[in-house]
Amino acid sequence: MTTLVVVHQGFNRMAYYLTSDESLCGQAPSRLAGAYRAPLERHAAIETPAARGEALLASLLRCVNVGTALDTIRSHVEGLLAVTSISWQVDDERYCGTVCEPSEHTIPVALSLDDRPFGRLRLHSRRPVGEAELAALREMLAVVAYPLRNLRMLEHALIAAEHDALTGLKNRRAFDLELKAVHARVARYGGQASLLILDMTRFKAINDTYGHDVGDRALARVAEGLDRCLRETDSAYRLGGDEFVVILPETPYQGARRLGARLLDWFRDHPLREPGGERVPLRARIGMAQFREGDDADGWFRRADQALYGNPEPNGAGRRLGRLA
Numbered sequence: 001m002t003t004l005v006v007v008h009q010g011f012n013r014m015a016y017y018l019t020s021d022e023s024l025c026g027q028a029p030s031r032l033a034g035a036y037r038a039p040l041e042r043h044a045a046i047e048t049p050a051a052r053g054e055a056l057l058a059s060l061l062r063c064v065n066v067g068t069a070l071d072t073i074r075s076h077v078e079g080l081l082a083v084t085s086i087s088w089q090v091d092d093e094r095y096c097g098t099v100c101e102p103s104e105h106t107i108p109v110a111l112s113l114d115d116r117p118f119g120r121l122r123l124h125s126r127r128p129v130g131e132a133e134l135a136a137l138r139e140m141l142a143v144v145a146y147p148l149r150n151l152r153m154l155e156h157a158l159i160a161a162e163h164d165a166l167t168g169l170k171n172r173r174a175f176d177l178e179l180k181a182v183h184a185r186v187a188r189y190g191g192q193a194s195l196l197i198l199d200m201t202r203f204k205a206i207n208d209t210y211g212h213d214v215g216d217r218a219l220a221r222v223a224e225g226l227d228r229c230l231r232e233t234d235s236a237y238r239l240g241g242d243e244f245v246v247i248l249p250e251t252p253y254q255g256a257r258r259l260g261a262r263l264l265d266w267f268r269d270h271p272l273r274e275p276g277g278e279r280v281p282l283r284a285r286i287g288m289a290q291f292r293e294g295d296d297a298d299g300w301f302r303r304a305d306q307a308l309y310g311n312p313e314p315n316g317a318g319r320r321l322g323r324l325a
Contacts, residue, residue, distance in 0.1 A: 049139035052076065056140065060147035069151055073121070073144060080133055080140070081107075082126035088148065089119050105129070109138065111145040118145050164238040166216055167223035175237035175245060182247055183297040193249050193291045194256035195304040198222070198263065200242035201283045210280060217272055218282060225266045225282075229259065245304075253290040260286040 056076045063069040066088070074086045088111075107123040121141065129137070162174035170178075179195075186193045200222060207215040222244060226236040236246045248256050264284060272280035287308025291300055 049136040052080075052136075053140045053143040057143040057147065060144065063147070063151060065155055066148060066151045069144075069148060073141070074123075077123065077137065077140070080137055081123070081129060083123050084126055085124045087122045087124075089122070107134070107137070109141050111141075111148070113145050113149060118149065167220055167238050169223050169226070169236050169238045169244070171237065172239050175239065175247075178235060178237075178247060179301065180297050182249060183291070183295070183300060186249075186291050187293075187295075191250060192252045193247070194251045194253055195289050195301060196246040196248060196256050196260055197239075197287045197304045197308045198226075198244045198246070198260075198284050199286075199308055201285055203242040206280060210274065214272065214274070214280060218280065221270065221272055221282060222267070222284070225263055225270065229262050229266055234259075245301075253288060256288040256290070260288060 056073065059072045059076065060069055063072055070086045070088060074083050077083045077086070105125045105128060107125060107129055109121040109123065111118045111120055121144070123137075162170055164171045182193055185191075200218065203215065203218065206218055219238070219242065222242075223236070223238070226244065226246065230236060230246065233250070234246055234248050236244060238244050246259070248259065251259075264286065267282040267284055271282055274280060285308060287304050287306070289300060289304035289307055292303075295303075
């Protein structure tokens with residue numbers, strides 16, 4: 001008579017064998033080694049949903065961001081379903097607490113942390129999903145909430161480390177890293193690049209006259225102007241205080257100069273307005289420097305800074321554009 005032997009291998013993982021030796025039933029895996037394993041034929045290796053979840057969790061712990069985590073989840077779920085893509089949404093209680101029934105092969109799966117709603121996954125399958133498959137999927141994905149939460153917190157921390165909280169622009173730390181990268185690329189492969197440094201004039205007077213809350217709004221308005229006037233390939237940073245810098249790849253000095261004039265025009269046309277209707281004008285001076293062969297990154301930045309403070313050129317009412325340094 002042939003008997004089915006269930007062998008536990010690790011947490012909640014089971015392998016199934018067929019054997020004619022009834023004495024092997026219930027034995028530990030080590031007991032089936034060597035001569036005892038001879039009469040066995042491997043019939044199938046079947047993992048429970050909990051074991052699949054354990055394997056998924058181990059893979060998620062190696063992920064570095066939410067994007068790679070979703071790709072990892074999709075690759076694991078493909079063992080159960082023909083999943084084409086996965087998206088996720090957090091902190092939306094409308095989809096938490098229950099798992100909705102599949103609709104047009106889209107499967108919302110609720111996520112929770114310590115029995116509290118956290119968000120949902122939305123899986124898109126090539127075919128309908130049966131109840132048994134859906135139950136197995138729920139059990140398998142019960143482990144993903146904590147890794148996704150931790151990766152989201154990590155991403156937020158990384159963003160906060162390189163962004164200015166007031167303006168939303170990247171900060172000095174991010175600028176130093178990007179400046180070195182752009183400098184290395186242009187120095188090695190050639191091409192053109194320019195730096196543009198912007199300093200608000202009369203910023204202290206704004207703070208003293210209207211208060212620091214208006215000064216904060218003025219800084220945010222400068223960031224808005226940079227966002228409106230820059231190209232997608234350009235990147236803006238707040239160095240600190242009232243000083244900003246822009247990296248302009250593939251841009252000669254004249255291109256940087258045109259951008260500087262455009263920024264000053266935008267500030268002139270978009271002053272702050274107090275609740276009583278009073279206009280608070282925004283004024284700035286700008287210095288620019290094009291990359292020169294033989295420059296190091298610090299020297300390139302220093303030339304732009306010297307153009308800002310050391311060699312200003314009047315240009316219209318209240319506008320100052322630095323000469324080429």
